[in-house]
Structure formats: structure tokens, C-alpha cells
Amino acid sequence: MTFRAFRDVKRLRFWRSFTNHVFACLGVVAFLFGLYDVLRPNIISKIHFPLAVAIVFIAVIYASIRSYPRSIEETYSKPNTTIRIVEGDLFAQLDNVVVGMTNTFDTQIPHIINPGSVQGQFLAVVYANDVSALDAELARGLISVTPTSQVQKPGKTTRYPIGTVVAIRQARKHYFCVAYGEMNSVNQAQATMDGIWRSLENLWREVRARTNGDPVAIPVIGGGLARLSQILPAQDSIRFIAMSFMFASRQTRVCDRLDIVVRPQDVERLDMLELQAFLTSLKET
Template identity: 80%
Template structure:
């Protein structure tokens, strides 16, 4: 049994599911025995203790199988798509990748961009820390975008609108660089829920235009340097992303599958059973 499964078994939702499945199984057995009693009166009274115990054990096994934590994913038919929650490294995923940035598209590490951030990993793993190459690709993608202003600070000073996206193609993959946060004069990144929502709306349109339906991997957005982690924890961020994706997909299909990639160190704070229930509930929107 994986440690993550042990963690989920400790949560109240697991035990509520376990109890529900146990009693539903016992209820089904009782109903069948009731029908049997109508056909064979007094036969039920002859059932001995070992047989009754076997029924109880069967109900417990059935409930355990039904309630045991599984990979968190949900397939949808309207439209035909899927959402998965994946633990791992964003840049080891085979899909197209979403990279969060700020409206100034700063790239300089370590004083402006944290090397451990998604953007820092993007620079290291995709560009081999070649800042000039990344800046060149970003500049090429921003040629047709009208700046929204200028800020005096170390690093880049030209601001672009929230939700600006630069799509970069490298080694058969698309990297969608999404500006969902803003830098202040001290190079402190900040984001708002409204800005993230608008950025996601733009992202799904860009994904439609470039991927031909191929799957996309996105990190949990809004935490870390975006200064939203206290009021917008990972659990809420995942629901936010999934809901935005499904709303967009209901309008026009976005892609075959969306993988929301969670860092291993963040998984322990998530209630996977609750997230599975939320993904299932999206079938109704």
C-alpha cells in the first residue's frame, strides 16, 4: 500500500465512503434474503452464525475495495476529455506544459526569479540556463502584444496585460508561458484570483489553437511567489483550474486531457478523495 493511500485512509471521507458501501451491501443482502424468505418461509431462521459472519466479512471486503483510494482522475463525455491529478515533476511529463510568469516576463535568476520556481526550472531544464535564448523566444512572442505600462525596478520594466501568453515550441512540445502575476518595484510577485481566472480563460484558447487536442500539463498555480498560498491553497487551486477547464471545454473542447501536476512535497496537504469527488461533480456542470 502506498503511503499516499495510507494518508487518504485516515481521512473522514474514506470512512464515510466505507460505511456507506458496507451498509449498502448489507442492505442489498438483506433485501435478497427477504425475497427468499417469501419463497421459502422460515428458511432464514435456520441461517447459522458462520454464514452470517461470512456475509459481514463479504460486506467489509466489498466496501474496502469500493472505498480504497485510486488515482485521482475523471473522464467526461460532454465533451470527450479527461482531468487527472498527477504527482511528480512538471517537466518530466510528456505533454505540452504550462509555465506561470509575471507580466514583465522577467527571467533573471537568482535575484529576480527563484531557481526553484516553475519558471526557474523551465529555464534550467528546457533552456539549460541560457537566459538569452529564453529572452529571445519571449521577445519574439511579444512582438504583436501591446504593452500595458512600465515599472521602474531591477530587471525588465515593460509590463504586458494580465493573461498575456507566449507559446514556445521546443522539441515537439509547446510551452505556454502565462502571465498571471505582476511584479512590484521590489520584484515581489503578486497575483489575484480574478487575474488567474482571466489568464486561464486565455490559456484554454491558446491551447485549442496550438495543440490539436494533445494533452496539457499544468502546475498548481497561485501559491509560492504569487503570494496567494495563504488564501488560495493547493486544494482550492486545483479545483479552480479544473472548473475553469471544464467551463471552457463545455463551450468548445480544449484538449484530450488536462494533467494537474502536484509537487511531491505538496501532496501530503491534499485530500485526494475530496478532489476525486469534486472532479466527479464536474460532470453535472
């Protein structure tokens, strides 16, 4: 928290907020002392310098407290839900978890799926690298889904619609496997903004149906193997996810809380104060 706070105080948004709070505090204090001076003339003028120093000191302390970077979260009343931006390990969260996949639902590592990706971590942490067990769960979830096409490539060759969601329950948690990218013939995953938006819409629908309102954790999506990092960098991806969640929640409440989990190595690129301002802007006025 200390390192992030040091980084955030270098942002223009912090100093804009700090300056506004300083002048607001000075204005209120000056008004009160001005009123006191009208009622009790010639008292304040005798101690004007020490008093001026004290007022400035109080204003600086007040502005620092009000502007100091805190945990990034916002609670909404309509709907009754919360969005948090959390730094850490997605699979260390106690919430239900979203796992991004491609529309072939490939699972083989390392040549098709990167072991360091969210999907690779899912296989390692939840299934202890038991590919057969994960494939069996995915196959059960896809029984009722009509494939869209076949692709000739190493690994799985059946394509399902973009936005397909397979919900897997393990150890009292749901893992929502969402196909937001398309796998081509050389096992390169690609995604589009439209496909990600459609996938998120389907995801929120599935979360409503299965979690009974329990919190959900989702990683920052759109970069890496999805080849959208230039179009949808992490900062924009977080806003994209939050906006989609709020649009869906205003139709019908999705869950108690959404945690958008950011990897520690990605936090440096984010303007957390701007993200807090964005989450606040999603409140109904």
C-alpha cells in the same frame, strides 16, 4: 500510492463512503436471503451465525474495494475530455506544459526568479540555463503584444497585460508561458484571483489554437511568489483550475486531457478524496 492511500483512509470522507457501501451491501444481501427464506423456509435459520459472519465479511470486502483511494481523475462526455490530478515532476510529463510567469517576463535567476520555481525549472530543464535563448523566444512571442507600462526595477522593465500567453515550441512540445502575476518595483510578484481567472481563460484559448487537442500539464498555481497561498491554497487552486477548464471546454473543447501536476511535497496537504468528489461534481447531470 500506498503512502497516499494510508493517508486518505484517515479522512472522514473515506469512512463515510466505506460505511455507505457496507450498509448498501448488507441491505442487498439481506433482501436476497430474505427472499430465499420465503421460498425455502427454515433453511437459513439453521446456519444463521456462520452466514451472518460471512455476510459481514463480504460487505467489508466490497466496501473496502469500492472506497479504496485510486488515481484521481474524471472523464467527461460533454465535452469529451479528462482531468487528472498527478503527483510528480511537471517537466517529466509527456504533455504540453504550462509555465506561470509575471507580466514583465523576467528570467534572471537567482535574484529575480527563484531557481526552485516552475519558471526556474523551465529555464534549467528546457534551456539548460541559457537565459539568452529563452529571452529571444519570449521576445518573438511578445512582438505583437502592446505593453501596458514601464516599471523602474532591476531586470526587465516592460509590463504586458495580465493574461498574456507566449507559446514556445521545443522538442515537439508546447510550453505556454502565462503572465498571471504582476511584478512590482522591488521584483515582488503579486497576483489576484481575477487576474488568474483571466489568465486561465486566455491559456485555454491558446491551447485550443496550438495543440490540436493534445494533453496539457499545468502546475498548481497561485502560491509561492504570487503571494496568494493564504487566499488560494493548493486544494482550492486545483478546484479553481479544473472549474475554469470545464467552463472553457463547455464553450469549445480545449484538449483531450488536462493533467494538474502536484509536487510530492505538496501532496500531504491535499484531500484527494475530496478532489475526486469535486471533479465528479463537474459532470453534467
